[in-house]
Amino acid sequence: MNVQQPNALDPNSLADIKRLSRENSPEANKAVAKQFEAMFMQIVMKSMRDSVPDDGIFGSESTKFYQSLADQQLVMQMAQKGGLGLAEVIERQLNGSASARPPIYDLKGPPPAADNGARAVSQTSAAAAAPRLGAPYSASAQDFVSRAWPEASQAAASLGVPPHFLVAQAALETGWGKSIIRNADGSSSYNLFNIKAGAGWQGAVAEARTTEYENGQPVSKVERFRAYGSYAEAFEDYARLIGNAPRYAAVKGQQDAVGFARALQQGGYATDPAYADKLARIINGDTLRAGLLASAR
Template sequence: MSKETFIKEIAPYAQKIQKEFNILPSVVIAKACLESGYGTSLLANQGKNIFGTKGDFKGESVIIQTIEYVNDVPVQVWNKFRKYPSWEESLRDLANLYVKGTSWNRSLYTSVIGEKDYKKALKAIIDAGYASDPKYTEKLVNLVYHIVKKGDSISALAKAYGSTQVQIQKWNDLVDFNLIKVNQRLRVK
């Protein structure tokens, strides 16, 4: 599955999440892309789990080897992960975690809800202890952008990422749609 295909498949669900839970779609999509390898990971394929959510979902789970970071050192471990019937359920479950928090801290992710700045939302997720990877925030921020390749156009990028040309122009302070350069980093979501 291509990156663009994966994003197109989950974008409508991420937009529903925004309407229902007030969570930025760019944050949810970036997390799904990073954690599932754009839907190609073993966990995404076997369990429709695109966020690496541990435990079980309605009694269903898969056991997969993964990497956890202990004192910034990667360690391979076997973990039990939730198995979902669809990617939409995986997205919805993540949104519920942000809204309801954890059993030990119901307000753990409250600063993610309603946040309009994706960098602040991502920082809130990291600050809450969501991931053990010390470069997690940096990896996510880089996924919210598109690196321009030869042949790219603003209209094609808008279509591919579910944005509009005007949004991409505004987010990137572009004077002219036709003045983009190869290797330029553009915010597209």
């Protein structure tokens, strides 16, 4: 059976996608997944454009219009060349073949209290260990974005935020994957967000040296961090922590990069006074943008 691909950026595409989804065949599910990814990529592209300041006297409505058309064409080309990997995840779920992951806390005990896991931005000893142990997650920003995107997309959807916000935060916390905390035996803790192991955490733990800010001054400490069995668990735990803790209520649903970063800092995610500024710069930066585009080629 040949399924004709509708134009993902056509206003009538939603009706076409609904029609295809009712067929519930592998071919139709593949088409639905690709179209949904293309539409999602367009939303991400628009969010990134909106976060960039206007061009002042050189900007105009005409410029924005033609830039929008160029972005739509770019998104369609990216989708045709394989997209960002989200379509494959959606297709597996539609076909009922996605591997069902048990909840993290079914494996590691009951969930911690909502506010447990308060953590601070750190520069851990893993940064020094990475050259000896080998790159634990990626060799480049492009590879980091490509591997993180599918899991980030699912976690971001549960929080109502753009997935590149989460990719950017993981990049900030781990130096684009090169400084992930290690367990005592040298294996990866898979902790992409440097979430600490508070009193209520009943899972595995990895210790690492971190820099905390007390009264505005950096202080070096050895802290206990959560350790996971996979990067998927790390994203799921992050989404659960942010989604359940009242102090992070302002994070959920954020579509503005600066608003997202400030809400995290105001909720106490990091003690670094410059954390929000650093995160916003990565979200709006060329490195992340280049990684998103390159990983889709």
